[in-house]
Amino acid sequence: MPxxxxxxxxxxxxxxxxxxxxxxxxxxxxxVAVNLWYDVGxxxxxxxxxxxxxxxxxLMFEGSVNVAKTEHMKLIQGSGGSLNATTNPDRTNYFExxxxxxxxxxxxxxxxxxxGLVPALTQETLDNQRDxxxxxxxxxxxxxxxxxxxxxLLPLLYPPGHPxxxxxxxxxxxxxxxxxxxxxxxxxxxxxxxxxxxxxxxxATASDVFALxxxxxxxxxxxxxxxxxxxxxSVPATGQxxxxxxxxxxxxxxxxxxHRSYPFGSPGYNVITVLATILGSxxxxxxxxxxxxxxxxxxxxxxxxxxxxxxxxxxxLIATATARPGVSxxxxxxxxxxxxxxxxxxxxxxxxxxxxxxxxxxGWWRQLSTVDGRADLLGxxxxxxxxxxxxxxxxxxxxxxxxxxxxxxxxxxxxxDRVTLTYLPxxxx
Amino acid sequence: MTLIADRPGPGAARPYRxxxxxxxxxxxxQVVAAHLPGQNLAVALLLLDVGAGQEPVxxxxxxxxxxxxxxxxxxQRDAAAYALAVEGLGTALSTGLDWDxxxxxxxxxxxxxxxxxxxxxxAVRTPRLDPADVRRVRDDEATALRMDWANPxxxxxxxxxxxxxxxxxxxxxxxxxxxxxxAGLDVEDVTVFHSEWFLRPGTLIVAGDLDRIDLDxxxxxxxxxxxxxxxxxxxxxxVPLHSGRRIILVDRPGSVQSTLRxxxxxxxxxxxxxxxxxxxxxxxxxxFTSRLNHLLREVHGYxxxxxxxxxxxxxxxxxAVSSGVQTAVTAPALVEAVGEITRTQATGVTEEELExxxxxxxxxxxxxxxxxxxxxxxxxxxxxxxxxxxYHARLRExxxxxxxxxxxxxxxxxxxxxxxxxxxxxxxxxxRDDLEATALGDLLP
Numbered sequence: 001m002p003x004x005x006x007x008x009x010x011x012x013x014x015x016x017x018x019x020x021x022x023x024x025x026x027x028x029x030x031x032v033a034v035n036l037w038y039d040v041g042x043x044x045x046x047x048x049x050x051x052x053x054x055x056x057x058x059l060m061f062e063g064s065v066n067v068a069k070t071e072h073m074k075l076i077q078g079s080g081g082s083l084n085a086t087t088n089p090d091r092t093n094y095f096e097x098x099x100x101x102x103x104x105x106x107x108x109x110x111x112x113x114x115x116g117l118v119p120a121l122t123q124e125t126l127d128n129q130r131d132x133x134x135x136x137x138x139x140x141x142x143x144x145x146x147x148x149x150x151x152x153l154l155p156l157l158y159p160p161g162h163p164x165x166x167x168x169x170x171x172x173x174x175x176x177x178x179x180x181x182x183x184x185x186x187x188x189x190x191x192x193x194x195x196x197x198x199x200x201x202x203x204a205t206a207s208d209v210f211a212l213x214x215x216x217x218x219x220x221x222x223x224x225x226x227x228x229x230x231x232x233x234s235v236p237a238t239g240q241x242x243x244x245x246x247x248x249x250x251x252x253x254x255x256x257x258x259h260r261s262y263p264f265g266s267p268g269y270n271v272i273t274v275l276a277t278i279l280g281s282x283x284x285x286x287x288x289x290x291x292x293x294x295x296x297x298x299x300x301x302x303x304x305x306x307x308x309x310x311x312x313x314x315x316x317l318i319a320t321a322t323a324r325p326g327v328s329x330x331x332x333x334x335x336x337x338x339x340x341x342x343x344x345x346x347x348x349x350x351x352x353x354x355x356x357x358x359x360x361x362x363g364w365w366r367q368l369s370t371v372d373g374r375a376d377l378l379g380x381x382x383x384x385x386x387x388x389x390x391x392x393x394x395x396x397x398x399x400x401x402x403x404x405x406x407x408x409x410x411x412x413x414x415x416x417d418r419v420t421l422t423y424l425p426x427x428x429x
Numbered sequence: 430m431t432l433i434a435d436r437p438g439p440g441a442a443r444p445y446r447x448x449x450x451x452x453x454x455x456x457x458x459q460v461v462a463a464h465l466p467g468q469n470l471a472v473a474l475l476l477l478d479v480g481a482g483q484e485p486v487x488x489x490x491x492x493x494x495x496x497x498x499x500x501x502x503x504x505q506r507d508a509a510a511y512a513l514a515v516e517g518l519g520t521a522l523s524t525g526l527d528w529d530x531x532x533x534x535x536x537x538x539x540x541x542x543x544x545x546x547x548x549x550x551x552a553v554r555t556p557r558l559d560p561a562d563v564r565r566v567r568d569d570e571a572t573a574l575r576m577d578w579a580n581p582x583x584x585x586x587x588x589x590x591x592x593x594x595x596x597x598x599x600x601x602x603x604x605x606x607x608x609x610x611x612a613g614l615d616v617e618d619v620t621v622f623h624s625e626w627f628l629r630p631g632t633l634i635v636a637g638d639l640d641r642i643d644l645d646x647x648x649x650x651x652x653x654x655x656x657x658x659x660x661x662x663x664x665x666x667x668v669p670l671h672s673g674r675r676i677i678l679v680d681r682p683g684s685v686q687s688t689l690r691x692x693x694x695x696x697x698x699x700x701x702x703x704x705x706x707x708x709x710x711x712x713x714x715x716x717f718t719s720r721l722n723h724l725l726r727e728v729h730g731y732x733x734x735x736x737x738x739x740x741x742x743x744x745x746x747x748x749a750v751s752s753g754v755q756t757a758v759t760a761p762a763l764v765e766a767v768g769e770i771t772r773t774q775a776t777g778v779t780e781e782e783l784e785x786x787x788x789x790x791x792x793x794x795x796x797x798x799x800x801x802x803x804x805x806x807x808x809x810x811x812x813x814x815x816x817x818x819x820y821h822a823r824l825r826e827x828x829x830x831x832x833x834x835x836x837x838x839x840x841x842x843x844x845x846x847x848x849x850x851x852x853x854x855x856x857x858x859x860x861r862d863d864l865e866a867t868a869l870g871d872l873l874p
Contacts, residue, residue: 066433078788108433143581220432283516355517357519362536369801
């Protein structure tokens with residue numbers, strides 16, 4: 001077992017306004033990753049405002065006090081960088097990787113939109129990006145077979161009022177109703193330095209980064225009354241199974257089995273990560289061996305199992321399979337459920353455990369092989385657990401998971417509150 | 430004032446250094462490697478001189494079926510044992526195909542690289558190819574393609590390709606085949622293709638800490654039991670342009686978006702205009718701030734995104750634009766896109782736009798120096814296109830020195846708005862009349 005999952009230096013600082021700054025120097029390539037985690041996601045959205053955190057993320061690229069509309073993109077790409085942002089239930093992250101000499105530009109741009117977005121926000125920009133997001137919803141969720149599975153699973157897994165009950169993309173009705181004042185208030189409420197973590201990884205020294213962070217972010221005011229999201233940590237078991245069947249324009253029956261497990265970052269979630277790998281990652285996994293290769297009822301490329309790494313409530317564990325031609329949805333659902341249930345009854349072998357750990361180990365190093373991959377993880381551990389150094393414990397923790405822990409977690413998680421979502425091709429339903 | 434108004438300029442530029450490249454002949458094949466000192470992960474990639482272009486017409490998808498069949502058991506072990514051996518090392522066999530080459534690769538901590546390369550070679554050189562397994566893999570691949578082709582995009586791509594290059598040619602058919610072509614393959618197609626192409630040595634590409642890697646041992650494993658020379662590559666193919674624009678409508682009833690694929694043939698990869706052409710494509714449709722994305726997304730809100738670029742293989746190339754637009758605005762989106770291509774061809778690019786394009790393309794070369802995967806991919810480019818070790822450094826210089834006149838000339842020469850094929854995959858009943866009313870071109874039956 002390696003002593004550390006993170007053999008690079010980590011240095012931290014906190015500005016007077018509460019902005020946490022994390023730096024991890026690595027001179028291998030002349031590039032630097034800049035990453036901001038804001039501790040706001042769709043879990044903060046009240047009823048009637050679903051999709052707002054994500055639509056807001058789009059507005060962050062549309063100009064601020066000293067940056068014209070779309071100039072952010074032009075300046076980053078014009079310096080050779082790549083950039084993006086994502087929103088999920090937990091948080092919103094913004095990131096760019098640039099040739100190292102453009103670090104200061106990236107920090108200036110991030111500071112300008114942290115401190116100066118509201119005066120630049122216009123109704124025209126909001127209307128334009130609302131249309132863009134509605135097209136994103138069509139493209140990703142509505143116009144592709146099975147595209148809405150995640151939108152359907154969440155409300156089955158989490159009760160009304162739970163912060164994970166609704167999906168981050170939001171509803172068309174709520175997006176249509178979004179008004180400018182709400183977004184101005186959203187920025188003023190959540191986009192404060194003390195609600196963010198700035199991480200810089202790559203070709204830069206920590207002292208330089210701390211000085212630049214202070215120069216550009218240091219005078220932004222903290223906000224001391226940031227409202228927390230509703231508490232979703234406790235989700236009482238209902239003792240019920242939830243079954244939803246959808247007839248849609250899909251090419252083959254598909255089944256998803258989902259459970260609430262444990263929050264990302266907990267020891268239990270590490271066990272679930274190994275369990276999901278044994279169950280559904282690769283040709284040596286149980287689902288592949290049993291359903292794709294053995295009984296040959298599932299399409300080999302489309303069996304899988306994974307945890308969704310959400311930290312503020314028991315996170316979803318999802319297993320899925322898609323029927324081979326001539327196999328009914330019922331037969332597939334039965335086969336999938338059997339393999340999932342056996343996690344609690346058929347002990348995991350040493351070979352299964354070793355295979356999973358080897359795959360997770362390589363996956364870990366792949367994730368850390370780029371400066372942007374490292375920056376995002378450091379931002380995550382700082383935001384969610386208050387300490388970037390916890391990143392080093394992650395791989396050893398995964399490698400320490402035992403077969404007994406997996407059997408216990410399987411018995412605990414899989415015993416109740418199962419969600420089964422089935423897609424049926426329209427013509428045969 | 431809490432914000433600093435003045436935009437900072439760049440600091441001192443860091444030098445661009447592509448890692449040292451090692452080339453050697455070993456064990457009957459060629460090895461091309463890059464030294465990445467201290468890197469814990471390594472990549473080994475076996476590059477074979479056979480691409481989709483070598484598949485016989487009517488047998489499209491053959492390489493894909495063979496790639497999957499490689500893991501269905503080898504001379505030494507059955508499929509389940511092979512999976513356990515590979516995944517027990519913490520890796521997976523990753524395969525890829527383009528028009529010019531086939532590749533199989535592993536990404537793995539460097540201390541397990543040699544074991545992984547042995548397993549890679551075992552699958553590529555000595556697959557069992559049991560007839561029953563090959564038939565099952567073929568059926569699964571046909572099903573997988575059917576699944577894929579249920580998404581918007583593949584049917585439009587195929588329609589564009591056929592119209593540009595002619596469906597009588599291999600390169601006028603989908604690179605990975607279609608559900609019918611794959612379903613029609615037989616066992617002998619697969620075994621013959623393997624013995625003809627997969628037993629030639631090819632090139633072993635390695636990116637990693639060479640102080641901890643024995644290249645000769647890797648070569649011995651990768652090239653064991655191989656023979657035969659490189660394939661006849663064939664020269665560039667002359668592809669005629671259409672006279673006049675044409676519209677092809679692919680029906681997708683009930684679709685809430687229309688999938689757009691616009692394109693025409695363009696030069697092959699070794700064409701001397703490669704750099705200015707790439708930059709013209711970047712200004713028009715490559716970067717987020719490109720003309721097309723700015724107009725259709727940021728001004729009109731018609732789409733989540735639109736891209737356009739020139740792409741080229743050894744023998745041919747194409748210019749293409751792709752997007753998904755809301756059904757109701759299909760016709761105006763198409764008019765705007767064609768208008769922007771026309772304007773770019775006619776009036777070229779501005780210095781301000783080109784500044785972004787060349788800095789972005791050049792800067793990306795620095796950013797892409799990080800991971801072994803990216804370095805291995807860069808080495809692959811060197812091998813496939815016969816380029817020298819300092820190619821990426823030279824490319825960077827060419828990108829940075831390209832001027833407005835050169836790039837505008839490339840746009841004028843290589844964009845052909847009047848010869849575009851416009852493929853629209855969408856709800857025909859809703860959009861057909863609007864498309865005809867645009868008068869952008871003849872609507873093909």
